[in-house]
Amino acid sequence: MEKVVIIGSGPAGWTAALYTARAQLAPLVLTGQQPGGLLTTTSIVENFPGFPEGVDGYELMTRMQKQAERFGAKTSFGVVESVDFSARPFNLVVDGEKVIAETVIIATGAGHKHLGVPGEHELETKGTTYCATCDGALPVFRNQPLVVVGGGDSACEEALYLTRFGSVVHLVHRRDSLRASKIMAERTLANPKIKPIWDSAVTEILDVKQDKVTAVKLKNLKTGEETSLSCAGVFIAIGHVPNTEIFKGKIITDENGFIVPQQGTMTNVPGVFVAGDCADHVYRQAITAAGAGCAAAIDAERFLAAANV
Numbered sequence: 001m002e003k004v005v006i007i008g009s010g011p012a013g014w015t016a017a018l019y020t021a022r023a024q025l026a027p028l029v030l031t032g033q034q035p036g037g038l039l040t041t042t043s044i045v046e047n048f049p050g051f052p053e054g055v056d057g058y059e060l061m062t063r064m065q066k067q068a069e070r071f072g073a074k075t076s077f078g079v080v081e082s083v084d085f086s087a088r089p090f091n092l093v094v095d096g097e098k099v100i101a102e103t104v105i106i107a108t109g110a111g112h113k114h115l116g117v118p119g120e121h122e123l124e125t126k127g128t129t130y131c132a133t134c135d136g137a138l139p140v141f142r143n144q145p146l147v148v149v150g151g152g153d154s155a156c157e158e159a160l161y162l163t164r165f166g167s168v169v170h171l172v173h174r175r176d177s178l179r180a181s182k183i184m185a186e187r188t189l190a191n192p193k194i195k196p197i198w199d200s201a202v203t204e205i206l207d208v209k210q211d212k213v214t215a216v217k218l219k220n221l222k223t224g225e226e227t228s229l230s231c232a233g234v235f236i237a238i239g240h241v242p243n244t245e246i247f248k249g250k251i252i253t254d255e256n257g258f259i260v261p262q263q264g265t266m267t268n269v270p271g272v273f274v275a276g277d278c279a280d281h282v283y284r285q286a287i288t289a290a291g292a293g294c295a296a297a298i299d300a301e302r303f304l305a306a307a308n309v
């Protein structure tokens with residue numbers, strides 16, 4: 001029986017692991033399919049305090065893991081298939097094996113949002129991608145026109161990164177100004193290789209018949225004009241959806257699937273806590289996720305002490 005099981009291994013999960021490990025609760029961290037979470041796909045993280053030169057996302061997560069393990073956190077590269085929160089201790093099925101836990105901290109983060117247009121799904125990994133740092137350097141994108149969709153920090157970061165490889169980077173955004181932070185927006189718009197296409201939506205990704213990306217269809221949302229733009233790659237960076245599917249019907253979420261804590265970081269199930277992007281559609285930063293992980297760990301520790309476990 002585990003005292004604390006942490007589901008997820010992003011900044012929230014590792015910080016919860018660090019704190020519960022230092023409380024000598026020997027937490028078990030179930031990393032999920034993407035150990036380290038979404039941050040491992042970011043190139044340089046410039047806004048995590050303590051790293052004046054910035055830090056590689058993968059390195060930051062590896063350091064967090066090492067720090068938690070140093071104090072006794074146990075790591076399992078498992079994926080949780082189902083949870084039974086109907087009574088404590090809780091039952092989890094992880095890669096077919098049963099895991100029993102006195103408390104659970106959910107830190108499953110969020111995944112990439114999809115556009116939902118024709119061609120997107122069919123051409124995924126064939127020119128359509130959700131991660132420039134993972135795929136941008138592929139030969140197929142070198143010296144080719146590329147498209148980035150979105151207007152937030154992620155889209156700006158992807159566009160800037162892709163200027164290293166593409167001949168030109170078209171930044172397609174549905175409004176006429178960027179949502180990104182001022183510094184990122186200014187950096188993006190000042191880059192001569194990035195060409196913004198305002199007030200526009202990608203309505204289709206071509207060409208499924210050729211089994212590769214050759215162009216996108218665009219619609220100007222103000223004029224209704226439809227055009228097509230040649231490109232070798234489409235990088236979609238339009239935000240995230242919480243990874244909370246397995247908790248549906250068991251944990252209270254909002255209409256978008258974000259978990260809604262009821263008391264501090266505790267969910268509607270006493271003994272089940274939540275931290276990070278799976279519960280946060282407002283701040284969504286590595287540092288706020290880490291802070292929430294710390295809070296969830298303290299709440300879980302107090303819960304166990306009160307329950308005399």
Ligand code: NAP
Pocket residue numbers: 044045046047114115149150151152153154155157174175178179181237238239240282283284285
């Ligand atoms: P975001 O801030 O939610 O931005 C999503 C963008 O995609 C918005 O511009 C939105 O348009 C657009 N969009 C959403 N749904 C769309 C759709 N169906 N079709 C077309 N466009 C759509 O997401 P994010 O950029 O991933 O950033 C998430 C959080 O992480 C933010 O807090 C951000 O600051 C942070 N972040 C920070 C860094 C960094 O500092 N290095 C890097 C990446 C992310 P509208 O503007 O019209 O809503």
